[in-house]
Amino acid sequence: MPASSTPPQGDERATLQRLLDRGFPWMRFPAELEARFQQDMVAQRLQHFLLSGIVALLVYNGFLVVDYLMASDVFWLALQIRLFVFTPLAAAVLWAYWRWGPRILAWRLPVLVEGPVLCSGLMAAASLAFILSSSHTALSHYYHVGFIVVIIYGNIVQRLRFWMAVPFSLLVLAMHLGGIVVLDHMPPRLLGPIVIMVVATIVFTLMANYALERDERRHYLLTLREKALVQELAHTHARLMELSKVDSLTELANRGHFQDYLQQVWRRAAPDRTSLALLMVDVDHFKKYNDRYGHPAGDAALREVARVLGSNLRRPGDLVARYGGEEFVAVLPQSSPETASQVAERVRQAVEGLQVRHEGSSTARVLTVSVGVAHGVAGNLASPEALLKQADQALYQAKREGRNRIRLLMQP
Ligand SMILES: Nc1nc2c(ncn2[C@@H]2O[C@H](COP(=O)(O)OP(=O)(O)OP(=O)(O)O)[C@@H](O)[C@H]2O)c(=O)[nH]1
Known part of the structure; x- marks a missing residue:
């Protein structure tokens, strides 16, 4: 034929x-x-x-x-x-x-x-x-x-x-x-x-x-x-490949896909020593939210936060993923520390602006997030994992300092 x-x-x-x-x-x-x-x-x-x-x-x-x-x-x-x-x-x-x-x-x-x-x-x-x-x-x-x-x-x-x-x-x-x-x-x-x-x-x-x-x-x-x-078969295979990259609850990229993507971004950025930023976003007092409003409501809240993240990180090359539980992560290739901080602050405000009631929170009356921002130059740091660790430390700092805030840690 x-x-x-x-x-x-x-x-x-x-x-x-x-x-x-x-x-x-x-x-x-x-x-x-x-x-x-x-x-x-x-x-x-x-x-x-x-x-x-x-x-x-x-x-x-x-x-x-x-x-x-x-x-x-x-x-x-x-x-x-x-x-x-x-x-x-x-x-x-x-x-x-x-x-x-x-x-x-x-x-x-x-x-x-x-x-x-x-x-x-x-x-x-x-x-x-x-x-x-x-x-x-x-x-x-x-x-x-x-x-x-x-x-x-x-x-x-x-x-x-x-x-x-x-x-x-x-x-x-x-x-x-x-x-x-x-x-x-x-x-x-x-x-x-x-x-x-x-x-x-x-x-x-x-x-x-x-x-x-x-x-x-x-x-x-x-x-x-x-x-x-x-x-x-090709269609099903493509679909399965897609699904294997997606988090079923939030429909954001999943952790595995994020890690692959981060490696790619890193490989491309390293030869030119281009800078990149990571945001680590964590819902504040989420355990209490679940305890008070139930797990299904907790799921719905996570979907809302995911939606806010997705709509605030739309620049080509950006990728947002659900990193696990109530934690999200985003990579912003070729971004300055100022830009990354602005995006992080925009996300924080947008989540707060959702006005999702959170009576159990000791931080605010509504659902909030803390954001750790890491900024570095690919190639200066040993690996993308080092940048992730830095973002995690920045998040920890934001939590320790009272939550519902952003903290930036630059590459030393
Ligand atoms: N509803 C729902 N809850 C989840 C999901 N994944 C993780 N969690 C819950 O998220 C909560 C995270 O709790 P913690 O790690 O103690 O953190 P936290 O209560 O948010 O406190 P801070 O992060 O310190 O503000 C746990 O109760 C988990 O059960 C999920 O997919 N759906």
């Missing part, structure tokens, strides 16, 4: 499975899928049409030998029809398709490929009917089996789509019968067997054509389903 086709989604996947389970006896998919199938196959069909067309043209002219042996009285007529009418026409069409194939494909109209196949088969049958109805040799009657070759060409070699192969076969049969009708001297004992042979060929080749197309369509469905499964 060509790479252009995009894997199916949702409902379409159910349609694929249904078609694979129940089949498609009428040799058609639902409209949208059918259009996509025809379009996806058009390049492959064009290539097949060109290769089979060249071989078929050689075989068609090879029948000059048969003309010579079985319809010798009209050999020159046959020669003219084959070499000067049919061949130049077919060769021109094949050349045009070979030359402008990509442009023809761009139109994405399957009829542009199926049409010439149908026409070439019908023209071959018409030329045969014409040659035979002009000949009066006794052997020309037997030559009517030549229609079998035309039917095989359309239904098996070119593998016309089934719903084109049926009218094609009927039209070739009509030409065959028409050719017989104009031959007033066809021996009756020959007529029946030849017609039966042609009809039997039509029936068998249509059965084979049906089976070939069914297998082609089934293969197409299986490929689409496989693509869909691969896409689904």
